[in-house]
Amino acid sequence: MQSSQAVTDHCNSSQEAEPASADQRLALALKELKDLKAALNAHAIVAVTDARGVITQANEKFCEVSRYSRDELIGSTHRIVNSGTHPRSFFLQLWKTISSGQIWNGEICNRAKDGALYWVQTTIVPQLGPDGRPEQYISIRADITQRKRAEEQALHLALHDALTGLANRVLLAEHLQRTLASSRRSRRHGALMLLDLDNFKDVNDRFGHSQGDALLCQIALRLLACVRETDTVARVGGDEFVILLNELDTDPAQASVHAYAMAERLRESLGSTFDLGGLLVPSTLSIGLLLFDGSSDGTEELMKRADMALYQAKERGRNNVCVFDPTLQASILSQTGLIDDLRQAIQRDEFHLLYQPVVSPLQQPQDWEALIRWQHPTRGLLAPAAFIKLAEESGLILSLGQWVLRAACEQLTHWGRVPATAHWSVAVNVSARQFLDPAFAARVQSVIEGSGINPSLLRLELTESMFLTDIEKSILKMQSLRALGVQFALDDFGTGYSSLSYLKRLPLDQLKVDRSFVQGLPGSREDAAITTTILTLARTLGLQVVAEGVENKAQFDFLLQHGCSAFQGYLFGKPMSAQDAASHFPPARQAIAGSE
Numbered sequence: 001m002q003s004s005q006a007v008t009d010h011c012n013s014s015q016e017a018e019p020a021s022a023d024q025r026l027a028l029a030l031k032e033l034k035d036l037k038a039a040l041n042a043h044a045i046v047a048v049t050d051a052r053g054v055i056t057q058a059n060e061k062f063c064e065v066s067r068y069s070r071d072e073l074i075g076s077t078h079r080i081v082n083s084g085t086h087p088r089s090f091f092l093q094l095w096k097t098i099s100s101g102q103i104w105n106g107e108i109c110n111r112a113k114d115g116a117l118y119w120v121q122t123t124i125v126p127q128l129g130p131d132g133r134p135e136q137y138i139s140i141r142a143d144i145t146q147r148k149r150a151e152e153q154a155l156h157l158a159l160h161d162a163l164t165g166l167a168n169r170v171l172l173a174e175h176l177q178r179t180l181a182s183s184r185r186s187r188r189h190g191a192l193m194l195l196d197l198d199n200f201k202d203v204n205d206r207f208g209h210s211q212g213d214a215l216l217c218q219i220a221l222r223l224l225a226c227v228r229e230t231d232t233v234a235r236v237g238g239d240e241f242v243i244l245l246n247e248l249d250t251d252p253a254q255a256s257v258h259a260y261a262m263a264e265r266l267r268e269s270l271g272s273t274f275d276l277g278g279l280l281v282p283s284t285l286s287i288g289l290l291l292f293d294g295s296s297d298g299t300e301e302l303m304k305r306a307d308m309a310l311y312q313a314k315e316r317g318r319n320n321v322c323v324f325d326p327t328l329q330a331s332i333l334s335q336t337g338l339i340d341d342l343r344q345a346i347q348r349d350e351f352h353l354l355y356q357p358v359v360s361p362l363q364q365p366q367d368w369e370a371l372i373r374w375q376h377p378t379r380g381l382l383a384p385a386a387f388i389k390l391a392e393e394s395g396l397i398l399s400l401g402q403w404v405l406r407a408a409c410e411q412l413t414h415w416g417r418v419p420a421t422a423h424w425s426v427a428v429n430v431s432a433r434q435f436l437d438p439a440f441a442a443r444v445q446s447v448i449e450g451s452g453i454n455p456s457l458l459r460l461e462l463t464e465s466m467f468l469t470d471i472e473k474s475i476l477k478m479q480s481l482r483a484l485g486v487q488f489a490l491d492d493f494g495t496g497y498s499s500l501s502y503l504k505r506l507p508l509d510q511l512k513v514d515r516s517f518v519q520g521l522p523g524s525r526e527d528a529a530i531t532t533t534i535l536t537l538a539r540t541l542g543l544q545v546v547a548e549g550v551e552n553k554a555q556f557d558f559l560l561q562h563g564c565s566a567f568q569g570y571l572f573g574k575p576m577s578a579q580d581a582a583s584h585f586p587p588a589r590q591a592i593a594g595s596e
């Protein structure tokens with residue numbers, strides 16, 4: 001509620017504010033107008049033009065923003081600041097509005113005397129004469145250049161990759177749509193290329209993400225240098241780039257020649273090493289190439305097909321270009337079918353393990369490597385090469401790997417019941433996806449506990465690439481299992497980074513020399529040097545060495561001579577069933593092996 005005193009005060013002040021005479025009222029009104037004008041001038045660009053658009057008044061702000069002097073502005077029309085950004089129809093519409101006596105509102109991009117562009121939010125108010133026709137126009141403009149820049153930046157960010165500045169997936173889809181439409185009109189073919197760096201993950205893992213980013217930026221520049229300005233280069237994923245070539249040729253054969261030549265140029269351009277602040281990094285590229293014309297299916301289908309071609313290129317090994325063709329589609333679809341089959345195969349009990357002996361210098365088995373096989377209902381017996389990669393990519397390796405562990409531990413339990421085989425241990429291959437799973441150690445432990453085996457008879461085979469992501473975590477994981485007694489082997493040694501720094505830190509028991517080095521023994525000087533170096537290194541680190549893929553006596557003799565203590569290969573036995581394992585090495589010999 002208002003108090004009586006407050007009401008009295010209000011009345012008094014109202015009486016004081018009321019000017020005594022008309023002169024005073026006029027003076028007050030003029031002062032208010034002056035203040036308003038000053039405020040307007042401080043904030044806005046104000047100009048007055050005559051009915052023809054010739055500037056008759058220009059305020060200080062207009063001069064300041066346009067960088068023209070008042071003398072230069074007065075007598076000119078607004079064409080003096082025309083930036084050429086807007087089409088003629090834009091100004092025709094503007095004039096149509098104001099000359100009919102209506103107010104026009106809108107955003108205009110102008111050019112200052114020094115060439116810089118500036119944006120103004122503009123209101124043009126016609127002042128009508130006694131005949132109702134405009135006599136002059138007052139335009140009030142607010143400088144919105146900063147807002148416009150922010151908007152442009154936001155738009156740019158929404159359509160471009162923040163790291164490289166290349167088009168992103170959204171802009172690529174837009175360009176692809178446009179290219180398809182123009183191809184429909186011109187009948188010229190276009191080409192879509194999906195590019196994937198073969199070794200990007202390694203660069204990131206070995207040298208860190210900032211170097212990985214630097215590599216991506218350099219790659220973006222090289223790609224841009226290869227294409228025409230009208231083509232599109234986009235980055236659509238970590239190390240995935242897309243190139244869209246348009247208006248190639250009406251003749252499909254000619255168009256594919258152009259596209260293929262471009263793919264080769266890209267491969268060549270990326271083939272030379274990248275200099276990352278003194279660090280010389282090589283890089284190779286796999287390319288999936290697809291030719292299309294206006295009659296082709298939608299953008300999504302095109303991307304899918306180019307992706308299939310890329311998949312095929314990567315399958316063929318590094319540094320390949322693969323052109324999409326419909327048979328490829330069939331083969332990929334059959335792979336997809338295989339994934340579906342893989343999903344059901346565990347429940348249908350279609351997998352089994354074979355065991356390959358790892359023998360001592362006296363050729364007695366001391367250890368068995370479990371190797372998986374899939375008895376596919378229609379495709380027959382499949383080796384791991386046909387499905388392990390698919391299982392990894394689809395994530396099914398987690399349940400498959402668990403099955404392998406369980407089956408291998410069951411086998412250990414069987415062998416443990418027979419004295420002659422009770423000392424046999426089993427090595428199980430672990431895939432990267434399995435090992436990197438946070439629950440890996442717990443999963444292994446639960447299988448060991450469930451089967452009741454002696455954990456020191458279980459050896460897990462890991463590969464070098466697994467330690468590139470986070471060595472500290474890997475060590476902890478291995479240590480927790482090693483505390484139970486589980487052993488670890490490093491498989492395919494020599495084919496990865498073979499970094500001594502991590503080799504020293506990992507809790508390993510065994511190194512397995514990759515088959516590719518053993519193959520060349522004893523003839524190849526290089527292979528001999530690598531193998532003997534690994535043997536010496538392992539001895540220094542207190543690790544056992546297993547030579548893989550020993551196929552003949554000369555290889556065996558060489559390895560034996562150089563101090564190798566364990567051997568695996570067809571010379572001693574191919575992968576075989578558990579029953580065959582026991583009969584292949586009958587108890588009498590096993591007893592000798594046990595007494596070694």
Ligand SMILES: Nc1nc2c(ncn2[C@@H]2O[C@@H]3COP(=O)(O)O[C@H]4[C@@H](O)[C@H](n5cnc6c(=O)[nH]c(N)nc65)O[C@@H]4COP(=O)(O)O[C@H]3[C@H]2O)c(=O)[nH]1
Pocket residue numbers: 356370371372383384385388401404429430431461491492515548549550551568569570571575
């Ligand atoms: N030419 C030749 N080959 C020999 C010789 N000795 C052994 N091999 C083959 O070399 C592979 C050795 O296994 P790996 O290097 O661990 O390589 C394995 C391993 O990386 C993977 N793998 C096998 N079983 C499993 C599994 O249960 N889980 C996972 N994650 N991977 C597995 O599949 C790869 C291939 O297995 P397999 O086809 O069984 O092929 C086996 C074996 O049959 C030889 O003297 N000459």
